Amino acid sequence: MTIILENISKSYDGNKVLENLNVEIEDGRCYAFVGPKGAGKTTALKIFMGMEKPDEGKVCRMGDYKYPTLQSAYVSQNGQLNLKKDAIWNVKKAHRWASKGRAVEELTRFIEPDRQCIPVSELSVPERRLVELVKALFTPADFIVLDSPFEGMDAGTKQKTIDYLLDIKGSRPLIIAQEDAEGLDFARKVCL
DSSP states (O other), rough: OOOEEEEEEEEEEEEEEEEEEEOOOEEOEEEEEEHHHHSSSSHHHHHHHSSSSSSEEEEEEOOSSSSSSEEEEESSSSSSOOOTEEEEEHHHHTTTTOOOOOOOOOHTTOHHHHTTTGGGGOOOOOHHHHHHHHHTTTOOSSSSEEEEEOOOOOOOHHHHHHHHHHOOOOSSSSSEEOOTTOOTTTSSEOOO
């Protein structure tokens, strides 16, 4: 299956953030939406997922798809964790079939077990981003869409996270938005 963003334009309060964006998102591929703050990366992701409508242009599906709607495993730029609850609780809430044991197993790849049981508000920014990623990947989804997923991570943690993403994504498209392309050599670049 291929999702095509064709001549996508979008403005907010008279400020054009996207103009004639053309991208084909194909199964099994990785994409990096790269550009400075305010370039329209988040807007492009939201239009791709159907969370926003473009002012101009269209989003088309080509090929085989089984369902009328498609689901995305999504990590937003601002995060969507319950800061009063711990990492395990947040990951388990991603899907009704998620077990505590599996949540702990996946979180332990990145976060020490004693840190998994404290309120998320007490975790560092990189740890919170890792909880967001693990939570998103617990969601049954057709696509993986990540907005600024590596915020605050050192080079080693970022590479470990990328390796994890590439291993777990399977044939699903992976779309990452960030300000620079550093460490994203595996992805097709879409400059915004």
